[in-house]
Amino acid sequence: MTDSEDQGNTPKRKRGARTEEHTARSAAGSLPTNRDPVNCKILRYGIDSLYLSFPGDISQEGYIRLEAARRAARADLEIEKAEAQISIHDHLFAASAGAGKLFKYQLEDHAFRIQLKGPKSKRLPLAYCKISSTFLVSVGVEQAVAQLRMILSSFGSLSGNPNVSRIDLFADFTANTPLNAWEDEAWVTRAEYLNSHRVRGRFSGWSIGRGIIAARLYDKTLELKKSRKDYLLDLWKQQGWDGAHPVCRIEFQFRSEVLHQLKSPTYPGILDRLGILWHYCTYDWLRLTIPNPEDQTRSRWPTHPLWEAFQVIPWKTGPEPENVQVKLSRVPPDKVLCRSFFTALTAYMAAKGETDPERAAERLWLETRAHYEALDQFREEGFYGQARSRAAIKAIGYGVPYPGATDVAKAAQDRAVAAAYRAKSGR
Structure with missing residues (x-):
């Protein structure tokens, strides 16, 4: 022992x-x-x-959606990488290109890290999940597990109680x-x-x-x-x-x-x-x-x-949600974003000998756009398209939707599911 x-x-x-x-x-x-x-x-x-493993089997639709998100995560083009996300019940998950040795798929957001098996894995549980400590503080253990069950049911069928890993x-x-x-x-x-x-x-x-x-x-x-x-x-x-x-x-x-x-x-x-x-x-x-x-x-x-x-601590059952505002998204504070911009701005001013911050900001913007539009890998999207694609990818990591990107990802997964059903029915 x-x-x-x-x-x-x-x-x-x-x-x-x-x-x-x-x-x-x-x-x-x-x-x-x-x-x-x-x-x-x-x-x-x-x-x-709290780490839990949930017995069960993956569904055909769950497999198709996970596979589409994983392919997007492995894509070379950033416009395709922006589709490496799955939105379920107010949770926006980033899909990873891999999930380690045992499991095939991995999704993660501010609350959960979920690893799921593929359709050919018979001995593994459906999912191995970590609940973040921040989420446990925010909603309590019972609500956290209830949400996790609801999310997993979107990918397959659950059988029995989860095991505590x-x-x-x-x-x-x-x-x-x-x-x-x-x-x-x-x-x-x-x-x-x-x-x-x-x-x-x-x-x-x-x-x-x-x-x-x-x-x-x-x-x-x-x-x-x-x-x-x-x-x-x-x-x-x-x-x-x-x-x-x-x-x-x-x-x-x-x-x-x-x-x-x-x-x-x-x-x-x-x-x-x-x-x-x-x-x-x-x-x-x-x-x-x-x-x-x-x-x-x-x-x-x-x-x-x-x-x-x-x-002598009087343990009973799991703790209740605590009375505190907990930031659940991973969006950096405004002061961090401003600091990053200010660092780039002052570096440009020093390099170019520019004394006017507003003029320096405009020059930096114009030179940045020209630089990226001249690169071969960005010519198809252009600077504006590439900027939006990168912003969409960052938004996935932050756990927040980006205008249009989440809908595009869901539409791509819906098309993959529809195509699979048509192929199965012979139509």
Whole structure:
């Protein structure tokens, strides 16, 4: 079930000498004891990632539409690439040219990444799907899965409940204990691997395990600088965050093998067993302890007060949608678009010695049009047609419709379906 069955094992990593910061804290008496109070506030908890596989079979029409979109994604001309999209129930999916080794087709938007099998694949599920964490926050797990079912039914027939391939559970918190206030030996775990991490010299957290269960304890506010999920700031403030102290996250990742062993393999049944999964990880698979040099049996070491706060989180079922505005499309903010334009404009002004921004913008526009119209590959469409084709392709990536492009793609897929039915009927 786990990486190592002996909880007394020390996880594999380079166990160097104690660092100066650890030594200084120990000398100052700042390392926790069993009597030290830990002011830990749980801000929110729930499901961060959910991967589901749906048993079923692809329909003839679903296969034809997917194949048409995939051919468009593989096309050389950008006017044809703009048709690499499928619109279903307010979702605009970008179709990929490939989908990895097992599946034939891949669709992706702000909410879902969907891989679907071809008609000749009998052993594979109809679809393997990832639900984005942003979408889970926005609509909740039950609504997200309901929408996913509706989308998949457009491509084939579903049979039975979906299997859970992976689920990540998390809790966001603030505490007066820094994440580097203990050494490696404080972790008592069944996992074989343990690593600490730093970002630009700043301690960022821990990762434990690499197999069917993995854990991460890290500085979430630091991670937001990369992920830019700024809606989390509002969610934390709604739960009493002061906006100043770092918010950290404890996260457990479960794969299908351990979910079967813990009798939690399918959705929606897994929603009733989230507490069991969390209990297993925080009590049996991993503990943060207060090392006792007098006791060589590490499994008897007392649990750190911070970890005790994690253990008593009252898990029930999947979290409800949260009261926050979440941006679901991938359209860049206006300030990003303006910055890109300003960068190109000022570069042109510097290169041409132009001091008037308006005159420089006009000159840049005219020279850009002349440049692209002179290129052989663009002569058929012309500059304006090529600009619209590229804009349509970018819109697919942003998850928003572009005037005319989505209708053109759907019409092409409709024609492919009609042609297949005519061929089948002999007309």
